[in-house]
Amino acid sequence: MMKRAALIIAMLIAAPLYAQNPNGNLAAPVVTRTASAALNASSEIDLCDATAGAVTLTLPPASAQARVSVNKIDSSANACTIKAAGSDTMQGGLTTSVLATQGAAHTYVGNGGTVDEVF
Numbered sequence: 001m002m003k004r005a006a007l008i009i010a011m012l013i014a015a016p017l018y019a020q021n022p023n024g025n026l027a028a029p030v031v032t033r034t035a036s037a038a039l040n041a042s043s044e045i046d047l048c049d050a051t052a053g054a055v056t057l058t059l060p061p062a063s064a065q066a067r068v069s070v071n072k073i074d075s076s077a078n079a080c081t082i083k084a085a086g087s088d089t090m091q092g093g094l095t096t097s098v099l100a101t102q103g104a105a106h107t108y109v110g111n112g113g114t115v116d117e118v119f
Contacts, residue, residue, distance in 0.1 A: 035055060
């Protein structure tokens, strides 16, 4: 019982912005983006719908050490471009990443200096 209580406390500390779903589990916030936007540190799961036109999502600063996942959910030829904030760079010195096909998804993790891109 003590291990379970410690695990629950650790989950609550690590994920204070999570909501409880109907099953009683913690659920990450999910937002569908249909227009360009600047993401903040609480933007954890973003679904990019570029049906109406190309969408550019700007990541939170790498110094925020946020973790953001983006998934392109539409089948259009319009791209979802993920852009590093300000002068931040992603791995390899890149400043943008493009999701061009339906189902393409990447996770971005700010490590304090750059943004690591995890596929």
